[in-house]
Every structure is written in C-alpha cells, then in structure tokens.
Amino acid sequence: MAIIVQKYGGTSVGDLDKLRQVARRVAARFEAGDSPVVAVSAMGKTTDELIALARQVNADVTIGIPPAARELDMLMVTGEHVSASLLALTLQAMGHPAVSLGGHQAGFRTDQAFGKARILNLEPERILREVREGKIVVVAGFHGSTEDGDTATFGRGGSDTTAVALAAALGARVCEIYTDVEGVLTADPRVVPDARKLDEISYDEMLELASYGARVMHNRAVELAAIYRVPILVASTFGETPGTLIHGGPSVEQRSKVRGVAYDIDVAKLTLLGVPDRPGIAATIFEPLGESNISVDTIVQNVSHDNLTDLTFTVARGELEQARAILEPFLKDVGARGLEADASVAKVSIVGTGMQNAPGYASRMFRALADGGINIQMISTSEIRITCIVDDGQVTDAVRVLHEAFGLATISG
Ligand code: ASP
Ligand code: MG
Numbered sequence: 001m002a003i004i005v006q007k008y009g010g011t012s013v014g015d016l017d018k019l020r021q022v023a024r025r026v027a028a029r030f031e032a033g034d035s036p037v038v039a040v041s042a043m044g045k046t047t048d049e050l051i052a053l054a055r056q057v058n059a060d061v062t063i064g065i066p067p068a069a070r071e072l073d074m075l076m077v078t079g080e081h082v083s084a085s086l087l088a089l090t091l092q093a094m095g096h097p098a099v100s101l102g103g104h105q106a107g108f109r110t111d112q113a114f115g116k117a118r119i120l121n122l123e124p125e126r127i128l129r130e131v132r133e134g135k136i137v138v139v140a141g142f143h144g145s146t147e148d149g150d151t152a153t154f155g156r157g158g159s160d161t162t163a164v165a166l167a168a169a170l171g172a173r174v175c176e177i178y179t180d181v182e183g184v185l186t187a188d189p190r191v192v193p194d195a196r197k198l199d200e201i202s203y204d205e206m207l208e209l210a211s212y213g214a215r216v217m218h219n220r221a222v223e224l225a226a227i228y229r230v231p232i233l234v235a236s237t238f239g240e241t242p243g244t245l246i247h248g249g250p251s252v253e254q255r256s257k258v259r260g261v262a263y264d265i266d267v268a269k270l271t272l273l274g275v276p277d278r279p280g281i282a283a284t285i286f287e288p289l290g291e292s293n294i295s296v297d298t299i300v301q302n303v304s305h306d307n308l309t310d311l312t313f314t315v316a317r318g319e320l321e322q323a324r325a326i327l328e329p330f331l332k333d334v335g336a337r338g339l340e341a342d343a344s345v346a347k348v349s350i351v352g353t354g355m356q357n358a359p360g361y362a363s364r365m366f367r368a369l370a371d372g373g374i375n376i377q378m379i380s381t382s383e384i385r386i387t388c389i390v391d392d393g394q395v396t397d398a399v400r401v402l403h404e405a406f407g408l409a410t411i412s413g
Contacts, residue, residue: 003131004029005172007039007141007163011180012237013083014044021238022178023090026136030096035131037170039141039163040087042079047156050075063156064115073114073143073153077103080140080159088138098136101126103151106137108144108165110152117152119144119161122169139166160221168228174245175230177217178237183244184209184216186408187261191396194409197241201259202249208351208385209262222246249353257354257361258406263399265346265392267297268320269377270327271312274337277304281334285311288326294319298347298380298389308337312378314389317343345377346395349387350402356383368405374398 006026013019026036041047054061054072061068084100091098107123122144130137141159146152154161160177167175184206187195201209203226210219216234225232225246235243275281282301289296299313315323324341331339355361362379365386369376374397378389390398403409 002034003037003170003172004034004174004176005037005039005163005167005170006176006178007159008041008087008237009159009177009179010041010044010046012178013040013087016086018237019043019083019086019090023087023094025178025237026087027091027094027096030136035136037127037131037137037139037166037172038087039139039159039166040080040083041141041159042076043083043086046079046082047076050079064113066114069114070150070152073151076153077140077143077151080142084138084140088136091136091138096136097134098138099130100138100140101130102140103143103162104145104149106139106144106166107169108162110144110146110154112146112148112150112152114150114152116155117144117146119154119165122165124166124169127166127170154220155218157218158220160218161224164221164224164228164230164232167230168224172230174233175225176233176235177221178235179216180237181216181234182236182239182241183234184246184260186259187399187403188263191263191399192261192403192409195403196409198244198259199242200245200247202353203246204249204384205259205351205353206246208349208382209260217246257358258350258352258408260351261348261399261402261406261408262351263346263348263395265395266317267314267345267347267389267392268317268341268343269312269314269345269389270320270323271310271340271342272327272331272334272336272338273310273340274308275311276335277307277309282311284334285327285330288330289315289323292322292326294323294326298378298387300378300380314345314347314378344392345389346392347387347389348395348398348402349385350406351385353384355386362386364405365402368401369398372397372401374401 008022088098088100109121110117141162143153183197185195189195206222232246233243297314302310374394376388380387
C-alpha cells in the first residue's frame, strides 16, 4: 500500500460531471491498491466570485492586506471546502470509504500572513490515521491554520503547494498535479499552435519558465518540491497523455538544450537619463524601490561618456506609476537629467539547463530575432536563461520565431 498524492485544480472539478470523473480516477487508483490523498481547489471560478462578493460589501478588500485579509481567507476557503466535501460524498456514493479534511484538520500550520501564508509545519497524523483505516482522504487545498486557529491561505493558486507539502510529509513517491493542460509545453499554445509537450523538465527550468510566463503551476509549489526533492507529474485530468515529470535531474535522455520559450507582458521599462557615474548612485536609486517592495528586474547601465550614463531597468507594469513616483524626488539628489517610462515592452526568454555549457545560444537567439525584424531593447541572462526585452506588439512574433529557430516543435523530450 503506497500513499499517492493527487491534486485537482478548479477546472477539473468545475461541475458535478467533472467531479464524478475525478472521483472515478481517484477510485481507480484506490481499487488498484494505492492509498490516495487528494488535494482539491475550489470549483471553477468560485474563488474569483467570492472575492467579487467581498468587494460588494467592502471596496477595500485586497488579498493579503489587513484587516480584511483575514476575513477574505475565511471566505475563500469555503470554495475548497465545497469541493472537498462533494468529492468525498461522490466517492462514498460510489461505495468507497472517503473523508474530507480542512487545512487545519489535515495538519497544516501556517504563519499569520493572511493571503500569503507560509507553511510552518505539517503534522500528518490525522491523515495517516484515516489512511490506516482504509479511507480515501480529500484535503481542501490552499490553506492551513495559524497558532491562534485562524484560517490563512497560501495565495492564489496555492492548492499546488498543499499537494506538494502533502507529498513531502507523507513520503509519496510522486505528486500528481491534474489540470486542464496536458503538461508543460515548449511555449504557450495560444501563441505557438505546434508547441509540444515536454516529457520531463528540471525544477530549475520549470521555475524559470514559470516566472517568465508559463503559468502551469504555482512557483512556490515547484520551489517546495525542489527543496524536498518531490518529483511532480503534471498531466491533464481528462486526457490519457502521460504528462510532464518535473524532477531534480539530470536527465538521462539526450535532450535539446533549449527546452522552452516563455514570455511575459507584465513588464514596464524605466530609464534614468544622464546619471553621474560615481559610487553609490545605483544604491541610492534602488534602495527606495526595494523598501517599497517593488522588484526590479533586468538592469542595464551603459558605459559612461563624460562621466554620465543612462540606467535602464524593468518593473512589473502594475508598479510602474508607483516606481515613477518614488524615483521623481530622487532625480535632483542624484543629478540625473530625466526619467523616461515605457509600459509597452515585454520579455521573451529561452530556457534550458544545457545552455550553460554550450556556446552560441545567445547569438542564435539574436539572429533569429533580427531575421524576424524584432528589435532587442535590453538583454539579461542567468545560467539557464537568456531574456530579451522587446516591443510588446512584437512579443508573440518573437516567441514564434524562437520556437522555430530552436526546432522546439520537433525535438523529442
Ligand atoms: N482556489 C484558489 C485559487 O483560485 C486556490 C487554487 O486554485 O489553487 O486561487
Ligand atoms: Mg484556481
């Protein structure tokens, strides 16, 4: 008897028919001799609807901002409770012993950060007792309880984190995440119709792909899986394809060095013009942004002429105005000539672990973009990623051009 952890997302339990299909999948594994522990999200768009409902009575409601954050968490988890109890009831109706548990009962202890809580500890005793008694356990996803017994959620999409934490604590061989896509793809299929499903990918590659726009899974869940070395299988709930295994690598198979192309349009660019080139300037500029929790991404400082330089960097589009307002008063202090803002940029990245030991990937990327008539405004790299900032009107072309240039539609693996 092995414990298997499965997670079904909102679309997978979107209506009662789908819920029954999910129940049949879970039951099949149970009948085959496994002990399923299943994490579920709220049905369909329930979470969005609950948030909208809260805003009707209190316009100030924002996830994670007190004092409403605590109440919003109380409200949102009702969605997960509905799914969990309905799935347990469906399984019972099919003749299987099943029990649903809320985050507190399942043993999730969190800090007090409502709306973005961290798991401090997972005490799996209750789950293990139910499993020993021969029951299928269904856990309401995305929350736990604080020291005071209050309900705290892990942030939007947090049921993935519930599942990975369960798999780690219960020693499951793999954490199965069932969703509405067939796995992790080489690019966004809405942009690249012949994007291909990857059979496997490393945690690092997945994190880079996800933070640059491939939102298949919650990033925190992948980070957690990497720490506890829990392999994750992402697969379609209703399809029969084998899905993508996210693992600690290295890969045994011969694989292409570029694994995927990601893009992100939630990007804006700020340029400080004519900044004096002397020690402390960058610190003076970036400290106040950091203090306001604005994360700065790609940063480029030009070589200076006459001791003046331009400093360009990107922020999330939604934070552009705030960043501008913070920087304006500093312009005089640092002696800069001006500040330019541009919200019409986007990021496109190629990602792959194998690139770090192989030359020529950057030049191939730049050549492909040039041949596509796409101007590169900024470039940044990590060990396993090369990112270009381009005009946002050209970003989908850029994705297609790169997908083609690196042969991603045809390379296997
Ligand atoms: N229902 C929550 C959300 O929509 C949690 C989840 O789906 O993982 O964000
Ligand atoms: Mg959801």
